[in-house]
Amino acid sequence: MSERITRAQIPMEEMGITPGSACQGCGAALAARLAFKALGPNVIRHGVPCCPDTVTKTPQIGTVFEGGGALLTGTSRGLKAIGREDVLAVGFFGDGGTYDIGFQGLSAAAERNENILVITKDNEAYMNTGNQRSGATPKYATTSTNPVGPKSRGKEQPKKNIPFIFAAHYVPYVATASVAFPEDLIAKVNYAKTITGFRIIIIQSPCPVGWRFEPEKTIEIARAGVQAGIWPLFEIQNGHDFKLNYKPKELKPVTEYLKPQARFRHMTEAEIAEVQEDTTSKWQSLIQSDEMGKVLI
Amino acid sequence: MIEIRLHGRGGQGAVTASRILATAAYEEGQYSQAIPMYGTERRGAPLTAFVRIDNQRVRERMLVHEPDISIVLDPLIAKQQGVVESLKAGGIVLLNTAMAPEEVKLGGDFKVATVDATTIALEVLGRPITNTAILGAFVKVTGALKLESIEKAIKKYFPGRLGDMNIAAVRRSYEEVKGPIQAVVKSGVQEKMDLNVGGYGVLKDVSSWRVFTPEVDVDKCISCKACWIFCPETAIQWDEAKKKPYIEYNKCKGCGVCANECPVKAIEMVRVEV
Amino acid sequence: MVGNKAAATACKLARVQVASAFPITPQTTITQYLSEMHANAEWDFDFVNVEGELSSQVVVQGASRIGARTFTCTSGPGLLYMHHPMQTTGSGRLPVVMAVVHRSYKGMQPDHSDLMSQEWTGWGHWYVEHAQEVLDSILMAYKVAEDPRIRIPIAVGYDGYVLSYTAEPVEIPDQALVDEWLPPNKPIPEVLPDKVNKATFGRGFGGEADPQVPWKVHHDAILKIEEVHQEVMDSFEKTFGRRYGNAMIEPYMMDDVDVAIIAMGTIAGTCKAAVEKMQKEGKKVGLIKLRSYIPFPVKDFQEWSKKLDAIAVVDRSICPGKGGPVYQRLRETLYDMKKRPLTLQFHAGLGGKEVRVRDFELIGDKTLKAVKSKKVEEPVTWV
Ligand SMILES: Cc1ncc(C[n+]2csc(CCOP(=O)(O)OP(=O)(O)O)c2C)c(N)n1
Numbered sequence: 003m004s005e006r007i008t009r010a011q012i013p014m015e016e017m018g019i020t021p022g023s024a025c026q027g028c029g030a031a032l033a034a035r036l037a038f039k040a041l042g043p044n045v046i047r048h049g050v051p052c053c054p055d056t057v058t059k060t061p062q063i064g065t066v067f068e069g070g071g072a073l074l075t076g077t078s079r080g081l082k083a084i085g086r087e088d089v090l091a092v093g094f095f096g097d098g099g100t101y102d103i104g105f106q107g108l109s110a111a112a113e114r115n116e117n118i119l120v121i122t123k124d125n126e127a128y129m130n131t132g133n134q135r136s137g138a139t140p141k142y143a144t145t146s147t148n149p150v151g152p153k154s155r156g157k158e159q160p161k162k163n164i165p166f167i168f169a170a171h172y173v174p175y176v177a178t179a180s181v182a183f184p185e186d187l188i189a190k191v192n193y194a195k196t197i198t199g200f201r202i203i204i205i206q207s208p209c210p211v212g213w214r215f216e217p218e219k220t221i222e223i224a225r226a227g228v229q230a231g232i233w234p235l236f237e238i239q240n241g242h243d244f245k246l247n248y249k250p251k252e253l254k255p256v257t258e259y260l261k262p263q264a265r266f267r268h269m270t271e272a273e274i275a276e277v278q279e280d281t282t283s284k285w286q287s288l289i290q291s292d293e294m295g296k297v298l299i
Numbered sequence: 300m301i302e303i304r305l306h307g308r309g310g311q312g313a314v315t316a317s318r319i320l321a322t323a324a325y326e327e328g329q330y331s332q333a334i335p336m337y338g339t340e341r342r343g344a345p346l347t348a349f350v351r352i353d354n355q356r357v358r359e360r361m362l363v364h365e366p367d368i369s370i371v372l373d374p375l376i377a378k379q380q381g382v383v384e385s386l387k388a389g390g391i392v393l394l395n396t397a398m399a400p401e402e403v404k405l406g407g408d409f410k411v412a413t414v415d416a417t418t419i420a421l422e423v424l425g426r427p428i429t430n431t432a433i434l435g436a437f438v439k440v441t442g443a444l445k446l447e448s449i450e451k452a453i454k455k456y457f458p459g460r461l462g463d464m465n466i467a468a469v470r471r472s473y474e475e476v477k478g479p480i481q482a483v484v485k486s487g488v489q490e491k492m493d494l495n496v497g498g499y500g501v502l503k504d505v506s507s508w509r510v511f512t513p514e515v516d517v518d519k520c521i522s523c524k525a526c527w528i529f530c531p532e533t534a535i536q537w538d539e540a541k542k543k544p545y546i547e548y549n550k551c552k553g554c555g556v557c558a559n560e561c562p563v564k565a566i567e568m569v570r571v572e573v
Numbered sequence: 574m575v576g577n578k579a580a581a582t583a584c585k586l587a588r589v590q591v592a593s594a595f596p597i598t599p600q601t602t603i604t605q606y607l608s609e610m611h612a613n614a615e616w617d618f619d620f621v622n623v624e625g626e627l628s629s630q631v632v633v634q635g636a637s638r639i640g641a642r643t644f645t646c647t648s649g650p651g652l653l654y655m656h657h658p659m660q661t662t663g664s665g666r667l668p669v670v671m672a673v674v675h676r677s678y679k680g681m682q683p684d685h686s687d688l689m690s691q692e693w694t695g696w697g698h699w700y701v702e703h704a705q706e707v708l709d710s711i712l713m714a715y716k717v718a719e720d721p722r723i724r725i726p727i728a729v730g731y732d733g734y735v736l737s738y739t740a741e742p743v744e745i746p747d748q749a750l751v752d753e754w755l756p757p758n759k760p761i762p763e764v765l766p767d768k769v770n771k772a773t774f775g776r777g778f779g780g781e782a783d784p785q786v787p788w789k790v791h792h793d794a795i796l797k798i799e800e801v802h803q804e805v806m807d808s809f810e811k812t813f814g815r816r817y818g819n820a821m822i823e824p825y826m827m828d829d830v831d832v833a834i835i836a837m838g839t840i841a842g843t844c845k846a847a848v849e850k851m852q853k854e855g856k857k858v859g860l861i862k863l864r865s866y867i868p869f870p871v872k873d874f875q876e877w878s879k880k881l882d883a884i885a886v887v888d889r890s891i892c893p894g895k896g897g898p899v900y901q902r903l904r905e906t907l908y909d910m911k912k913r914p915l916t917l918q919f920h921a922g923l924g925g926k927e928v929r930v931r932d933f934e935l936i937g938d939k940t941l942k943a944v945k946s947k948k949v950e951e952p953v954t955w956v
């Protein structure tokens with residue numbers, strides 16, 4: 003499991019080449035900046051189509067949208083073939099490239115326990131193409147393919163529980179992180195660097211354009227998500243050992259997270275109550291798992 | 300045929316403005332075409348859009364390379380000589396700026412008109428979205444379209460109260476526009492700025508993306524490094540010796556995250572006067 | 574040795590470093606042979622058993638980018654599933670070699686519809702006839718693909734069942750000779766983070782001054798294969814004592830004939846037997862076996878056309894509503910010639926339909942008849 007660090011321990015050196023072409027206040031641009039800062043120079047970055055985030059000094063390889071997991075596999079095997087296992091193959095993909103179109107290849111790479119690190123910038127929709135729903139879009143969120151109307155209340159289904167899905171592959175390391183908790187995020191990347199096998203870190207990365215809030219609120223909203231238990235921060239090792247990294251005495255109400263985002267603006271009191279109830283009950287099982295130090299998969 | 304080029308930034312609605320113009324022309328029985336610049340639009344990034352209006356079907360499907368009219372939605376972009384590049388001799392440039400046409404530094408053989416669309420938008424709509432606010436001025440200075448047709452077109456894009464507010468902004472800009480006058484300056488200074496930031500990659504200077512600019516009050520700063528760690532663009536640099544932040548403004552897009560995250564409000568977002 | 578074993582053996586001889594494949598009839602046994610060879614540590618390589626062909630193509634793409642020598646293989650539907658990343662392997666100029674064990678769009682039996690449908694992906698496309706040629710061509714494919722002047726992936730196509738699963742004698746070259754003739758692929762250092770750089774690969778980032786340039790560069794590189802392939806054929810013969818025509822085509826009994834039949838793959842073998850029989854009967858019919866469809870041997874056919882009265886093209890695939898690809902490509906090639914031979918289109922072996930010696934005799938007779946009457950009565954024949 004990761005080891006806590008302080009702000010003073012965050013490396014000063016930047017790996018990003020800035021300014022990039024992401025929107026103002028883009029959470030994903032910050033996710034990339036923080037993750038690659040922690041990774042340092044000895045990595046090859048892999049990308050598939052998605053929004054621009056932060057360009058990094060690392061060499062970068064790309065492939066088809068659906069090919070992230072296989073490309074990382076190829077690189078990792080290739081590095082082994084040429085005797086350069088010191089170099090880490092890192093994927094930096096969107097939620098579309100992880101939860102949806104890229105899932106098959108990533109699941110297979112996880113099942114084969116490929117020696118790779120996947121980092122997902124989860125902005126909860128396909129933002130590059132203009133905010134269409136993905137498997138990561140939460141219930142009730144409006145997207146350009148979930149408009150609200152007489153027959154629609156936004157997205158009907160809950161967000162896929164992707165960290166647990168990967169944990170169910172019994173891979174060495176699965177973690178969630180948030181751009182609002184940079185020390186935790188960097189600690190997790192640091193830890194991931196020290197182990198081998200399949201590792202995945204999913205970073206919730208608010209998108210001002212798609213989630214519809216003013217860009218200065220990116221961190222505020224990400225923080226509220228964690229504090230309300232909507233996006234809990236945890237780690238799972240080998241599909242078994244479990245640790246909750248952020249445990250407030252009391253969760254904030256989900257409204258603190260939902261209200262500032264216009265994508266949830268249409269929600270009724272009853273719908274908000276439903277989200278609250280769901281969040282609280284999931285949180286309770288996480289607390290239980292944390293107390294036991296394990297998940298039951 | 301009238302050919303128009305619009306300059307704006309992602310989120311200001313230049314593409315919508317181009318469509319409103321084309322729709323208004325259609326309302327008047329004309330043929331028209333509104334083309335966005337190809338590429339992915341990012342909020343805050345400079346971009347262009349194009350309109351053609353003619354009394355017969357517009358057949359050319361290419362960008363406008365020599366416009367009759369250039370409309371600039373953004374006050375900072377309005378300072379760039381690039382907005383009048385290839386403008387036809389005797390053409391018109393309509394700028395969103397608080398300056399009078401006489402004060403404008405753009406140079407060449409064309410006419411200049413100005414309107415403070417940002418202030419109008421802030422006062423009428425409550426947000427600095429200048430795409431409709433500038434259209435009243437367009438009608439007044441070019442005479443190319445009627446005010447009623449612009450208003451009809453706006454209602455199609457913004458129904459209800461939002462439409463009424465936008466129409467109010469249009470009327471105000473019709474009243475307040477200054478010019479056109481012949482450009483005072485003979486040739487302007489070419490500052491190299493990309494007026495079309497599409498796609499991916501590293502940019503040189505994103506100053507033109509900002510509406511508000513962060514300013515650090517180092518005396519208030521408690522050296523917590525919050526602004527530094529949360530700036531998505533690494534525009535906030537950390538001075539290890541002084542333990543204080545400083546800003547590399549060419550990297551700052553003006554998102555306001557730093558100001559919002561500063562626990563002691565040592566960073567303020569100010570509107571840079573232009 | 575069966576055709577698929579010849580392919581797997583070629584991988585071993587070439588000391589492939591990373592192979593990846595997903596089973597599909599009639600390619601399946603290559604996957605199994607490679608797995609066995611891996612389990613028995615027959616040489617030092619990595620075999621990635623993936624969850625689908627899309628991934629096998631992308632795995633070799635990634636490993637090839639790092640500089641490893643890579644191999645993949647598939648058939649029919651698997652190839653179609655790979656279509657998208659085949660394009661990125663091509664655009665990435667990665668020297669991947671792939672065996673395509675032909676399987677029809679319609680059914681499990683072989684025809685060339687699978688590889689023909691991948692024309693646009695930016696690879697070299699070869700078609701071979703027998704198990705020895707499978708083995709030899711895969712070795713040559715590495716030498717061509719990895720040549721710094723080329724760096725284009727190459728697909729080596731051969732028919733399912735009649736070749737993939739058919740046993741015949743194959744001479745296995747000496748490993749030491751192969752090692753000398755085909756030295757290891759050189760890694761591309763740019764992708765390694767040894768020096769800080771801003772390299773980005775394989776993603777269309779735009780910003781290209783002229784977006785047509787990458788297309789032109791890619792096209793020109795593929796055309797260049799012709800010359801390098803011929804060089805490699807010469808050096809292959811010098812080292813191993815075997816050759817296949819001039820690499821692009823393999824003319825068979827083409828001395829003093831009026832008519833040439835063009836055929837690809839296993840049916841070219843059957844055609845050889847037919848040509849022998851016909852010439853014994855005094856019929857002036859020979860065979861030009863087409864080995865490289867992309868790039869197309871334009872010069873060769875233009876030269877041959879001067880000496881021929883008629884050419885019969887046997888297409889083992891058809892683009893529905895458009896026609897036989899080899900026939901169309903050939904006619905296009907001959908358009909600029911002052912004197913053009915008659916051309917006849919024969920569709921044969923589609924959906925795996927057997928093509929027999931007597932079918933080629935019929936093709937020969939029909940073409941000779943056209944020569945005699947100086948006119949093509951029936952331009953298209955379904956054999
Ligand atoms: C095979 C394929 N289908 C569709 C697309 C179009 N496309 C490009 S990026 C994208 C969405 C990316 O979404 P996500 O992975 O969530 O990343 P984000 O844009 O949100 O950063 C889509 C649908 C594509 N490039 N390739």
Ligand code: SF4
Nearest residue numbers: 024025028053129209
């Ligand atoms: S659309 Fe959202 S995720 Fe994409 S660059 Fe803009 S803010 Fe970032």
Ligand code: SF4
Nearest residue numbers: 530551552554555557
């Ligand atoms: S306004 Fe945004 S881009 Fe500018 S310094 Fe602050 S956080 Fe960075």
